[in-house]
Amino acid sequence: MNLQMTDQVSRVLDYDDLLTRCLGNVDFVQRVLDKFRERCDEDMVALEDAVIHGDSDAVARLAHRLKGASANASAIRLREYAAEIEHAARGEALGDISDGLQGLKDEWSRFNSAFGHNDTPAESPTQTVISCEQA
Numbered sequence: 001m002n003l004q005m006t007d008q009v010s011r012v013l014d015y016d017d018l019l020t021r022c023l024g025n026v027d028f029v030q031r032v033l034d035k036f037r038e039r040c041d042e043d044m045v046a047l048e049d050a051v052i053h054g055d056s057d058a059v060a061r062l063a064h065r066l067k068g069a070s071a072n073a074s075a076i077r078l079r080e081y082a083a084e085i086e087h088a089a090r091g092e093a094l095g096d097i098s099d100g101l102q103g104l105k106d107e108w109s110r111f112n113s114a115f116g117h118n119d120t121p122a123e124s125p126t127q128t129v130i131s132c133e134q135a
Contacts, residue, residue: 008113008114009114009115011110011114012075012077012078012107012110012111012114013073013074013075013076013111014074014076015029015074017074018032018033018073018074021072021074032072032073033073033115036069036070036072036073036075037111037112037115039069040066040069040070040078040108043062043065043066043069044066044104044105044108046058046062047059047062047063047066047085047101047104048101050062051094051097051101054094056089056090056092056094057089059085059086059089059094059097060086060089060090063082063083063085063086063089064082064086066078066082066085066104067079067082067083067086070082075107075111077107078104078107078108078111081100081101081103081104081107082104084097084100084103085097085100085101085104088100
């Protein structure tokens with residue numbers, strides 16, 4: 001990974017863990033992250049909509065999906081926030097998720113910033129590129 005991105009990226013995901021999960025294949029890491037971003041953009045919008053409409057089942061389902069996707073992408077903080085939201089939604093305590101939801105949104109924003117995605121998905125046709133230095 002280039003040194004300029006290392007610090008920002010390491011704040012939002014465990015790159016070494018993800019690279020290991022992808023058997024050292026940087027292209028596969030890139031595909032995983034691109035798919036993760038695409039899927040999570042959609043799920044974040046749907047999650048907020050479900051919260052607004054007070055749909056505990058949908059909130060729990062979406063938070064669970066975000067939790068799993070975040071774990072697969074080694075985005076630990078995102079996974080933790082999603083787990084917190086899922087737990088509250090399963091207990092039908094949507095009133096208790098405001099901090100977790102805000103944390104999730106803030107962490108998602110940090111994730112997107114780390115990869116140069118500061119706009120909405122529809123406005124950004126470019127893909128994230130992570131370069132790795134060969135020793």
